[in-house]
Amino acid sequence: MNQGKVTEILTKYQADESALIAILQDIQEEYSYLPKSVLVQVSKELNVPLSRVLSLATFFKAFSLKPKGKHPVHVCLGTACHVRGAQRVLEKFERELGIKSGETSADQEFSLDAVRCVGCCGLAPVVQVGEEVHGKITQTKVAGVIKKYKQ
Ligand code: FES
The missing domain is CATH 1.10.10 (Arc Repressor Mutant, subunit A)
Structure with missing residues (x-):
């Protein structure tokens, strides 16, 4: 450090x-x-x-005592996203990344967290990777989002 x-x-x-x-x-x-x-x-x-x-x-939930991945993935589970299938999107990320919400991948590339409204409800369901917002995410789009950040 x-x-x-x-x-x-x-x-x-x-x-x-x-x-x-x-x-x-x-x-x-x-x-x-x-x-x-x-x-x-x-x-x-x-x-x-x-x-x-x-x-x-x-x-404070905003703080983490565990290292986060190089690409922190935040799946919004706020109301607008939840009613448009965000839980299924989160589960798809868990399967694709092989980690549960709150965990970081072994190669430290990705961490996955569920968050509450990120302020882009019109784009629900929303996933934020680092500073980048991805809107109208469906289960079929998850692999493509991950691929974008993989080396
Ligand atoms: S509820 Fe997901 S962005 Fe607002």
Whole structure:
């Protein structure tokens, strides 16, 4: 882990304990998850008990303590997507990727998560891969979406 990067983030917030959530958000953005060693460093540098850092990191669903794939796949299960078959789309992704929702593939290429409304309900059902939104996804389109990101 690049400890200098963590120090840079802490400096940005002047190592202010009240900015702990913002600090964790920046760290997650940098590493796409919250590595344990980094949380230990944050705890030490902010002089906050590790248990408090961990409880925040586990309380908010936006944070992950497990490494995510190079291509994070988010299948929206919000109401508009749900009524248009998003659950079946999620199950198809699980079969195609060989992982369950919440897991990362062994080669670290893909992670799969179910999320709530991503704000593109008109395109339901929606799947987001990284920053890219794919709308009107059906089970038959799933393999094609995955293929686009495979090396
Ligand atoms: S419910 Fe899926 S984008 Fe809004």
